[in-house]
Amino acid sequence: MTDQIKFDGNQLYIENLKAADLAEKYGTPLYVYSSNQITRKHRALRNAFAVMPGMRILYALKANSNGEILKHIRSLGTGADTVSGGEIFLALRSGFSPGSISLAGVGKSDRDIDFAISQEIGVIIVESEGELEVVSRRAKALGKVARVSLRVNPDVDAHTHPHISTGLKENKFGVNLDCAGGTVKLAAGMKNVEFVGIHSHIGSQITDIEPFAEAAESIREFALKLGRDGIPVRQIDFGGGIGVRYRNAIKHELLPHEKQEENSIDLSALAKLLKDRLSLPDCELTIEPGRFIVAEAGVLLTRVLYRKESSGRTFVVVDAGMNDMMRHALYSAYHQIVPVELSGSGFETVDVVGPVCETTDSFAVQRQFPPVKRGDLVAILTVGAYGYSLSSSYNSRPKPAEILVDRDYARVIRDRETYEDLV
Numbered sequence: 001m002t003d004q005i006k007f008d009g010n011q012l013y014i015e016n017l018k019a020a021d022l023a024e025k026y027g028t029p030l031y032v033y034s035s036n037q038i039t040r041k042h043r044a045l046r047n048a049f050a051v052m053p054g055m056r057i058l059y060a061l062k063a064n065s066n067g068e069i070l071k072h073i074r075s076l077g078t079g080a081d082t083v084s085g086g087e088i089f090l091a092l093r094s095g096f097s098p099g100s101i102s103l104a105g106v107g108k109s110d111r112d113i114d115f116a117i118s119q120e121i122g123v124i125i126v127e128s129e130g131e132l133e134v135v136s137r138r139a140k141a142l143g144k145v146a147r148v149s150l151r152v153n154p155d156v157d158a159h160t161h162p163h164i165s166t167g168l169k170e171n172k173f174g175v176n177l178d179c180a181g182g183t184v185k186l187a188a189g190m191k192n193v194e195f196v197g198i199h200s201h202i203g204s205q206i207t208d209i210e211p212f213a214e215a216a217e218s219i220r221e222f223a224l225k226l227g228r229d230g231i232p233v234r235q236i237d238f239g240g241g242i243g244v245r246y247r248n249a250i251k252h253e254l255l256p257h258e259k260q261e262e263n264s265i266d267l268s269a270l271a272k273l274l275k276d277r278l279s280l281p282d283c284e285l286t287i288e289p290g291r292f293i294v295a296e297a298g299v300l301l302t303r304v305l306y307r308k309e310s311s312g313r314t315f316v317v318v319d320a321g322m323n324d325m326m327r328h329a330l331y332s333a334y335h336q337i338v339p340v341e342l343s344g345s346g347f348e349t350v351d352v353v354g355p356v357c358e359t360t361d362s363f364a365v366q367r368q369f370p371p372v373k374r375g376d377l378v379a380i381l382t383v384g385a386y387g388y389s390l391s392s393s394y395n396s397r398p399k400p401a402e403i404l405v406d407r408d409y410a411r412v413i414r415d416r417e418t419y420e421d422l423v
């Protein structure tokens with residue numbers, strides 16, 4: 001629930017600030033984030049996992065890597081899960097300590113690896129034997145010992161969109177469990193590598209606990225087997241993937257009720273599951289949520305440019321495009337869209353589309369929506385994760401500004417790009 005982004009009367013607010021005022025002041029398209037929504041989501045996780053006081057949360061930077069958001073999340077006490085040298089750089093720059101950073105990713109370049117080793121980050125998660133050998137060689141060349149975990153692929157169907165499912169045997173990620181033992185033995189015998197533990201991430205936007213249970217069971221068995229073989233597992237990183245609700249993020253009598261509302265994971269049940277299956281002696285547990293912490297904190301404010309009737313369809317053309325927020329174009333992801341000011345004049349069926357020269361440039365198809373006209377503002381909700389971080393300047397469109405709101409106070413945390421930035 002986006003409890004910091006809500007209607008007061010007929011006006012949309014982000015914390016105590018009117019969305020319409022922010023759009024007026026900073027222009028559109030505009031990403032606006034609620035810092036207290038981020039705090040609340042982090043707190044919900046921490047409270048649920050109070051049964052495992054030693055468990056660490058590593059925030060997955062790929063969801064949203066704005067430096068000011070990173071500083072805020074770091075101040076809540078998390079570490080950082082990164083997937084590139086660039087993300088390590090951003091994490092360090094935002095104050096995360098090197099030891100609290102992990103580096104995952106199926107195709108790390110030598111540059112990524114060298115940077116991770118020389119910065120002495122907490123752990124490099126290797127995804128193949130070939131990569132393990134490169135890490136060992138680079139560590140030797142740099143005169144260091146690299147702490148390494150192995151990403152295993154537990155062959156679990158996360159029941160999520162195929163493009164964000166990562167834990168199936170046929171996916172490119174990790175090492176299949178049937179050969180992972182050999183890779184761990186290789187790592188354990190390397191002079192410039194210190195074997196730390198096991199990592200797994202089965203997918204994103206998971207709304208059902210069963211796949212997590214299956215993965216946890218496989219990892220437990222694997223960790224126990226390594227222990228029996230004399231290789232202690234000192235860390236299990238269970239990845240991210242906890243889903244959020246995109247439908248009915250805001251409920252209001254003047255908004256249509258959205259069907260097929262997503263399930264939400266019972267966090268206490270997840271915490272109990274991980275405690276029961278993955279609390280092993282002398283082994284630290286970490287998780288790497290991204291979306292869960294930031295998704296509901298963000299909205300994308302956009303202005304209606306045109307209404308267009310064509311072949312019996314009504315298109316609402318807005319000034320944000322797939323380059324600004326590409327989740328719908330990329331995965332047909334559903335985002336609730338609401339007018340920033342509610343008028344109570346019923347609903348019509350429309351497509352909400354952007355200005356980019358691609359048919360996939362849309363945000364909603366055949367959606368029930370309150371009537372809007374040129375100049376009206378609408379908000380695309382739940383875009384705090386994989387919104388700006390997936391954006392581009394395709395069609396030579398300067399990227400939007402980002403604003404962070406804390407109660408009555410808003411500040412620019414990234415300037416809107418200019419035409420000069422395109423050069």
Ligand SMILES: Cc1ncc(COP(=O)(O)O)c(C=O)c1O
Nearest residue numbers: 060201204240241288289290291
């Ligand atoms: C290795 C890894 N960890 C964590 C995450 C974060 O996932 P989510 O944002 O669904 O929590 C991802 C996302 O793809 C990932 O690949």
